[in-house]
Structure formats: C-alpha cells, structure tokens
Amino acid sequence: MPQSQFGRTRVFDDFLGPDNDLTWGSGTVKVGNVGFVSVNEGSFEWTVDEPGGIVAVTTDTGDNDNAALFAGAFQPSLGGCVMEARFKFSNVDCAIYAGFTETLALGTPVMPAEFATATMAYNGSGGMVGVNYDVDGTTDDFRSVFGDAGAISGGATAGGTRASETITADEWYIVRVEIDPDGTGRVYVGHDGGLQGGMDLVEEVSTAAVTNTDQQYAVLMIENRSASARVMEVDYIYAEGGRDWSVD
Numbered sequence: 001m002p003q004s005q006f007g008r009t010r011v012f013d014d015f016l017g018p019d020n021d022l023t024w025g026s027g028t029v030k031v032g033n034v035g036f037v038s039v040n041e042g043s044f045e046w047t048v049d050e051p052g053g054i055v056a057v058t059t060d061t062g063d064n065d066n067a068a069l070f071a072g073a074f075q076p077s078l079g080g081c082v083m084e085a086r087f088k089f090s091n092v093d094c095a096i097y098a099g100f101t102e103t104l105a106l107g108t109p110v111m112p113a114e115f116a117t118a119t120m121a122y123n124g125s126g127g128m129v130g131v132n133y134d135v136d137g138t139t140d141d142f143r144s145v146f147g148d149a150g151a152i153s154g155g156a157t158a159g160g161t162r163a164s165e166t167i168t169a170d171e172w173y174i175v176r177v178e179i180d181p182d183g184t185g186r187v188y189v190g191h192d193g194g195l196q197g198g199m200d201l202v203e204e205v206s207t208a209a210v211t212n213t214d215q216q217y218a219v220l221m222i223e224n225r226s227a228s229a230r231v232m233e234v235d236y237i238y239a240e241g242g243r244d245w246s247v248d
Helices: none
Strands: 008-013 022-024 028-031 034-038 042-047 054-058 066-074 081-089 094-101 113-116 119-122 128-134 142-148 173-179 185-190 199-205 216-224 231-242
Touching (some): 066 231, 081 216, 113 128, 128 173, 142 199, 216 231
Antiparallel strands (some): 028 034, 034 066, 042 054, 054 231, 081 231, 094 216, 128 142, 173 185, 185 199
16 A cells, blocks of 8 residues: 555656756766766757757767666566657667666666567566667567567567558657566557657567566667767657555
C-alpha cells in the first residue's frame, strides 16, 4: 500500500528552458531534467528555429561515437515502467536506441542493441526492452528489442520485429516502451511525416523479457556509423516507474 500520493517516480522534459551550449568529454552532465553522457566529446544545444522546445544532441566525429539522454533507475516490479520520446536525426547514417536498459556505462556508454545485416546483437549482460534503428542493417527500419544476458529474451521475434517505417532524415519519430510488473512488455513506434500521427504496436511479449527486480535506465541514444558527427534533435522525453516503499 503506497505511503502517500507520490507512489510513482516521473521525469519529463519538453526542453523549453534553453541553457548554455556545452561540449562534454567524460562523465555525465544534466540536460534539463535528464542526464547526458557520451563517448568522447558529445555536445548539445537548444534549437531555436522550431516551436515547442527542442534540444539537439551531437555525437563526436569518431566512428561509433555516441551520445545519450537517460533517466532512472526504474524497477519494473514496482508497478511497471514506461518511457516515451519524440526525436529526429540529421542523417540516416547512424544508429538509434530508445527504451530501457539495465546496463549503462556512464563513462563510455555502449548501445544496448545493434543491428547489422540481418542480426541483432544484444550488448552487455543486462536486460533491455526497446527499439533499435541501425543503418548497418540490410533494410533500414526500426525494430523491436527484447534481450537479457546478451541474448534475445521473452520469446521475441529473432532479429526484432520491423516497424515497417520509411526511414527519413529530419522527420519526427515517436517511440514508446512499456515494461509490465512481471517483466513482459511492448514497444510502439509512431511516424507520420512529422505530423501528429498515432503510434503502432511493433511487438509485445507475454513471457518475461527482463528480470522484473532488476534496475532499468530509460535511454535515448544516437551513435554515428562513420567518422562524422551526427545530430539527434529531441522534442521531449518522458519516463516513469513505481517508488520503492519497502524501506521505512
């Protein structure tokens, strides 16, 4: 029984409060209400020629450099957890991960999942539920990710289920990821040429994909796939989970 009305922990940022531009080398820094971490000198700045509040996250110029916004941790067993983000990217020559991951190195972050040719790689030893886009795949698309202990989990589709999107630079996408209290979950992708379209269910698993008592970070990450900086503009990011009332 919750001890007060504040039984859920939440973070939301519309990036409506422009801050000083910043280049960051190692460790973490706060961007609005969420954390920011990158491999090498990732940077961010506020976009001022579009309405609604947008932050532009830029990778460094080395091949496979990445940059991530993150929040957490959230424990699925405490009533489930959800994250949602709306974003676009400057060039399709990149990889994107949006969702939850148990493993997140705050010094040199690693993409939780990567897709090459026709194979999904589940990096790290922790659980993850999310959505991946990777230009290294034979066919460009967003794909569902359900993994744990370095392998596919939850009875999910091998290689991930395609969202059947047309991948276009500089158009808005929305990803929503839900993990239920038992470790099952589902992922959604929305894209309508930058318009206010609905989100489509990409895949749902009925068997636990992650251990429900493991801690999960909500993450939105971009990684370049060539020795060139790549930009991800983020309209908003949201995440929530249950509060742990077990300790008085």
